[in-house]
Amino acid sequence: MKRNIFILVFIILLSACSTVPFTGRKQSKMLPAAEMNAMALESYGTFLKENKLSSNKNQVALLQTVGNKIKTAVEKHLSTQGQQKKIEGYKWKFNLIENPSVNVWAMPGGKIIFYTGIMDVCQDETGIAVVMSHEIAHIIASHGNERMSQALFAQFGGVALNVLIKEKPQETKNIYNTVFGTGTQFGVMLPYSRTHEYEADKMGLIFMAMAGYDPLAAPDFWLRMDENNTGQLPLEFLSTHPSHESRIYAMMEFMPTALTYMKK
Numbered sequence: 001m002k003r004n005i006f007i008l009v010f011i012i013l014l015s016a017c018s019t020v021p022f023t024g025r026k027q028s029k030m031l032p033a034a035e036m037n038a039m040a041l042e043s044y045g046t047f048l049k050e051n052k053l054s055s056n057k058n059q060v061a062l063l064q065t066v067g068n069k070i071k072t073a074v075e076k077h078l079s080t081q082g083q084q085k086k087i088e089g090y091k092w093k094f095n096l097i098e099n100p101s102v103n104v105w106a107m108p109g110g111k112i113i114f115y116t117g118i119m120d121v122c123q124d125e126t127g128i129a130v131v132m133s134h135e136i137a138h139i140i141a142s143h144g145n146e147r148m149s150q151a152l153f154a155q156f157g158g159v160a161l162n163v164l165i166k167e168k169p170q171e172t173k174n175i176y177n178t179v180f181g182t183g184t185q186f187g188v189m190l191p192y193s194r195t196h197e198y199e200a201d202k203m204g205l206i207f208m209a210m211a212g213y214d215p216l217a218a219p220d221f222w223l224r225m226d227e228n229n230t231g232q233l234p235l236e237f238l239s240t241h242p243s244h245e246s247r248i249y250a251m252m253e254f255m256p257t258a259l260t261y262m263k264k
Ligand SMILES: [Zn+2]
Pocket: 134, 138, 192, 196, 197, 200, 236, 237
């Protein structure tokens, strides 16, 4: 009996293990993507109802142009690699809300929100591409799913999490709200781990190159973030997590690899 349970757990763990595209990092992702995307869709809709969309048509159009360019390049690449299943059912949405915070966030299934405060640091189309590709990277790498799986694991243990979603929908939702900051203070997400941040930075450089943007604009953006640091916490990019300096260093180290993806 014990042996059977052991084998069952092993099978569950094995089937739940997947690989991050572009970096090859193994991740134990246990939640079905469809469930994640459904929760994201719901809270994204709520957020848009409760917040003011930017009326700056030029900025909104630019944001959507950049988002579409990058996601198209990434989709094309994934499909040539036979990995289009990774983004099956994704519905990309890029929106700008009227809010002076230097903030941005991404949710599973392709939902991204920029705050008008970060547009000043972006400065232009390429600057927007730096932030956009980083956020798209969090989504493509399923960082949200991984974080939520870890949180569920911590609370309920690892076995049969997909059953847990059905049997404890409210608890699952609460954990989603904590991880994605969709509770009382929207947009204050649990910070990503260093692993996730560095990974999103690297993948972001690749995505920029694939979409025809110069990845060297990314370290420039981080220098501007540094200058802009007025003591206000740039929420997604918690300044200590990792430090801007370490990020820039890691990006420069990865730059030669990123440049090999440059659009021909
Ligand atoms: Zn990030």
